[in-house]
Amino acid sequence: MRMNDEANGKVAFLFPAFSMKYRDFNRKPVPGYLDEVGEFLARASEVVDIDQRKFEKPGEFVLDDELEDDLQEHYVAYVDSCALASLLRKRQIRCDYVAGYSMGVFAALHHSAALSFEDGLQLLHHVCTSAHEAAVGGTYGMGVVVGLSADEIDALIAQHCPAVEVADICAPRVVIVSGPRGDLEKLFAVAEPEGSMHSRLLPVTVPFHSTLLRAAEAKIRRFLAKVPVRPPECGVVSCVTQNVLKSVDEVIEEASGNLWQPLRWHQTMARLLDLGADVFLECGLSDSLCNLARSVEGDFRAYHPRKFDRLTAWRT
Template identity: 35%
Template sequence: MTLIHLFPGQGSHRPGIGRDLFPKFPHLVRQADAVLGRSVEDLCLHSSAAELTDTRNTQTAMYVVGALSYLDRVRETGEIPDVVAGHSLGEYVALFAAGTFDFLTGLEIVAQRAELMARAPEGGMAAVLGVEPDRIRDLLARHAPEVDVANLNAPGQTVVSGPRADIGRLAEVFGDEARAVVPLNVGGAFHSRHMAAAAEEFGAFLTQYRLATPRLEVVSNVTAEPYGTQDPATLLTRQIAAPVRWSDSVAALLERPEPEFHEVGPGQVLTGLVAQVRAGHRAPAPSA
């Protein structure tokens, strides 16, 4: 059996996350408060949905709650996963679990990432349902060339990213070919070329940190492969402007011996995506 922990990203945030966790880890909550300059518990439990959706708040809140969720699960079960993976921001929780950085360092890095991404030119994202990625790229190239494929989430579910005006007319671009085009409640064109300047500045910021080689196997959003000995700072810098290859990552994990997935953190978004990828995945043939 291969135990796999998955950590969600921004799409799983909602007011009330972490309610049961904060009393269990008071020392880490105090560390988070010191970094953020405000109460992370108050942010998660008492802010409005609009305030929590601000990228600066969403990313830091989801990192804190994800990290505490991981620690709580390990403490309760006594089980360390064989492999970890996170969706976009969730990859930072995976790297915390793997010992690439400690809780406090990870939060400092996430806070800077969030700040830089929030400062990027205004943009938006939308989920396109029922259209294959190659066809999406073809239609975007012809009718919305400033929009990029951002998240390859599952067969038939691809997120695109670009200027808000272009995102607003995607229903017209895809027409009857898409089962639905669903705008996402985000403040930027994440994982697209429009994040290039933020990625460059983030890479320069990371040079002040010494990031350790992961002690657990961590699957990269950028490559859909384990980090191995690749430099974490390089992959994290690329991740800001590169597509999240989630479907490819899950498909590769399904090839592991008896993969057992557990979503650790708020919501069940990734559990649903795993089910979609699994439904279209051909299981490996048994060995002789």
């Protein structure tokens, strides 16, 4: 990554996933944010039950009910992301493109005006619930392998643990995998002597972005048929196909299949650069997507919330 001195191109808002944590967590990264997130939290509480403990200290404790714990983590990320993006809009920071990583897609779709805040939250609830229903009866998870390419990992999977799938290529040698937990641990064991520098399980119990959840798509489509979906008002770049979503049908396809289809975040960032984006704003209490941007070749600037005070240009 090369950070240019002047950014004269387009601005992209990036929306992180629920499991991406922010170091030294707090909700004071931007003046006025506490008021903004308070308004969104009140709206969310009219739609779903918010566990205030999870909202105040996300990730610090686990609820006894696995599904409820997962739902609350998703709610927190969605509310924070929507509130941050809204605050940037009020500050007249323009947005030419949005891209949502994994479940961050729903906040991205809301900011693009394809979904209302309330409908996006209900859709998120339905997707998460459908994912857990599809995974009933198995012991699943996700993990990250650092130091090997996707091709090298694919070869190890084919030889040792074919039930595992590559869920995302975050960077050339940062790969997310999904599948049965025992098979993931087997992959980690065989990856180390092949050059893996680090591998670990992620704090999820559902195999997101794998064909194990494909059966949930039909339920999600039925739910979406009842939800008002509008054409996006800014470019929505798919993390699955890297296409720019422009129509209602394209939004429905993305929202229906995002749960089980593999992601390609590194390619998504490259696509945004090709579209002329040279300023990236991470809209969520996370710096994970900014950190991943370091592996992307190009001239651009990337900001997470603690750096938003440096935003002096790129206004509407």
